[in-house]
Amino acid sequence: MKRFVITAISICLIFGNTIAVEFEKDSFKTSKGDLEITFIGHGTLMMEFDGKIIHVDPVSRYADYTKLPKADLILITHEHGDHLDL
16 A cells, blocks of 8 residues: 555645646657657547647546647547546
């Protein structure tokens, strides 16, 4: 449990009752420009490419989407609740 708490604290900033999570990101150089992929949780990703934002399987239990960039495109892989959040 102690290791989990230390890990959680190392990836979270605590402001009162709000916890802001720093998401893990990878960046790839392509011939058309950089592609940045942000892992949000489970199957939920955000991709940034050529000034466009793509959300894949956005689920609000993994992120506060009011604080993320607005999507230019949303991709849903299938209808299960951990991949589709109306």
